[in-house]
Amino acid sequence: MVDDEHNGRWPPVGYELLDWRTDPDVPASRSVRRQHQGPYAAAIPAAIADLDVHLPTSLTAELEDAATEIARFDSELGAEIAPFGAVLLRSESAASSRIENLTASARAIAEAELGDARKRNASLIVANEQSMRAAVDLADSIDSDAILEMHRALLSVDAPTIAGRFRDQQVWIGGSHIGPHQAMFVPPRHERVPEAIADLIAFIDRDDIGVLAHAAIAHAQFETIHPFPDGNGRTGRALVHAMLRNKRLTRNVTMPISAGLLTDGDGYFDALTRYRAGDPEPISNAFATAAFAAVANGRELTDQIAETRAKWDDTVKARTGSNTWKVADLLLRHPVVTAAFIAEQTGINTKNTYRSIAPLLDAGVVLEAKGPGGRVWRAPEVLDALDGFATRAGRRSAPKR
Numbered sequence: 001m002v003d004d005e006h007n008g009r010w011p012p013v014g015y016e017l018l019d020w021r022t023d024p025d026v027p028a029s030r031s032v033r034r035q036h037q038g039p040y041a042a043a044i045p046a047a048i049a050d051l052d053v054h055l056p057t058s059l060t061a062e063l064e065d066a067a068t069e070i071a072r073f074d075s076e077l078g079a080e081i082a083p084f085g086a087v088l089l090r091s092e093s094a095a096s097s098r099i100e101n102l103t104a105s106a107r108a109i110a111e112a113e114l115g116d117a118r119k120r121n122a123s124l125i126v127a128n129e130q131s132m133r134a135a136v137d138l139a140d141s142i143d144s145d146a147i148l149e150m151h152r153a154l155l156s157v158d159a160p161t162i163a164g165r166f167r168d169q170q171v172w173i174g175g176s177h178i179g180p181h182q183a184m185f186v187p188p189r190h191e192r193v194p195e196a197i198a199d200l201i202a203f204i205d206r207d208d209i210g211v212l213a214h215a216a217i218a219h220a221q222f223e224t225i226h227p228f229p230d231g232n233g234r235t236g237r238a239l240v241h242a243m244l245r246n247k248r249l250t251r252n253v254t255m256p257i258s259a260g261l262l263t264d265g266d267g268y269f270d271a272l273t274r275y276r277a278g279d280p281e282p283i284s285n286a287f288a289t290a291a292f293a294a295v296a297n298g299r300e301l302t303d304q305i306a307e308t309r310a311k312w313d314d315t316v317k318a319r320t321g322s323n324t325w326k327v328a329d330l331l332l333r334h335p336v337v338t339a340a341f342i343a344e345q346t347g348i349n350t351k352n353t354y355r356s357i358a359p360l361l362d363a364g365v366v367l368e369a370k371g372p373g374g375r376v377w378r379a380p381e382v383l384d385a386l387d388g389f390a391t392r393a394g395r396r397s398a399p400k401r
Helices: 030-035 057-078 081-099 106-113 120-137 144-155 190-204 211-225 232-246 257-262 265-276 281-315 323-333 339-346 350-362 380-393
Strands: 014-018 040-044 336-338 367-371 374-378
Touching: 057 211, 057 281, 081 106, 081 120, 081 232, 081 257, 081 281, 081 323, 081 380, 106 120, 106 336, 106 374, 106 380, 120 144, 120 232, 144 190, 144 232, 190 211, 211 232, 211 265, 211 281, 232 257, 257 265, 257 281, 257 380, 265 281, 281 323, 281 380, 323 336, 323 339, 323 350, 336 339, 339 350, 350 374
Parallel strands: none
Antiparallel strands: 014 040, 336 374, 367 374
């Protein structure tokens, strides 16, 4: 299925010259306007649906080893999915958002999950959780509608006018907001997006490519198409999780791949640039490295959560089977709770919430505070574990965009 013109090599993006007219209502000096006049070069993504993927044998072996580690970790957690599914989904969502310079503490994210909208970044990270959850839920059939739904889940609250719709305008990465002439990369004009997405869907539908390489290349192609005005990075990483579930590499949890990519943010963005130049190896290598880092970091996080729960068993004074333990298990999944949330999630009558949580307060498992809607309880040990995960995943340096 290789195009003879490329002799088995991955084709770089092409370019076309398009006319640009600066919006006269955008404030700018005459010199700046002069810099953003005349033709600009917009990408033409290569069609990849039928291309063979050729990677070095050593890289293919590393990708297979990384996939084995992911499958093993996913299988280990399969028998005891709660609370690890929620914990890993939240952590991956936060890491994917952090790549876009959206950061928030574990406490702020947990409070935003309860509806506290005072911290915008935390609310955006929660929206990213919803996008990733949608990606996993839609994994059985990855098509254009599924991608639109992931984007809708991501931006329906923050940017409802563009949520779930392919763009109808030119976008660009880097440079000036006035025009695309000084951009690092100019994705294709919006008229090319539907055809490029259809080609990508056909590529995703194949079953003759190793799963991690398949996901890495599909992600890079998605970011090259850049089909939305905003939210492309987060939607593109949600698409990765849809593919991992669709190809049955993961069955139980959302692997924190973005947390692995965070360990070398510059390398990740450089790999996307090199993919557009016709080299799929760097992005494939980045995903292999990220997978190993994700498993190591995820394993440390889940071990800490399990150890925390075992510690509570020894310190909390409550009879076996009491509602206190239902609340304790909920705190592992949601380390900040309210009485209403406890009642909703556990079925405990609101009147009995305070009696159920009292032994946890006495043991120091939770701390009580006043939130915007009333009393809240938070589990500091769980929040510390989540913040520790984020610290370990933290980039070595800020990515150059």
